[in-house]
Amino acid sequence: MLTILILFGLRFMIYTRDHYPPHIHVLKEVVGAKIGIYPEIYIMENRGLSDKDLKIALEVCEKNQELLLEKWVEFHGEIE
16 A cells, blocks of 8 residues: 555555555545545545545646645556
């Protein structure tokens, strides 16, 4: 696991042995969500993040999409 950002109590991570489509995992304590980062930002799965935290996570992903995609490509190769 690679932590890309920690903001607002949320940890934004890429699992180095993960799968397509490009996405990140957002964790807070014992709950989390999976957010797609290409071609747009979207919720793939929510496992307990509050509406407020999910909204913050989406906003952080929008503002940092380029960085998140760079890191995804670094570990998983080019985006198809």
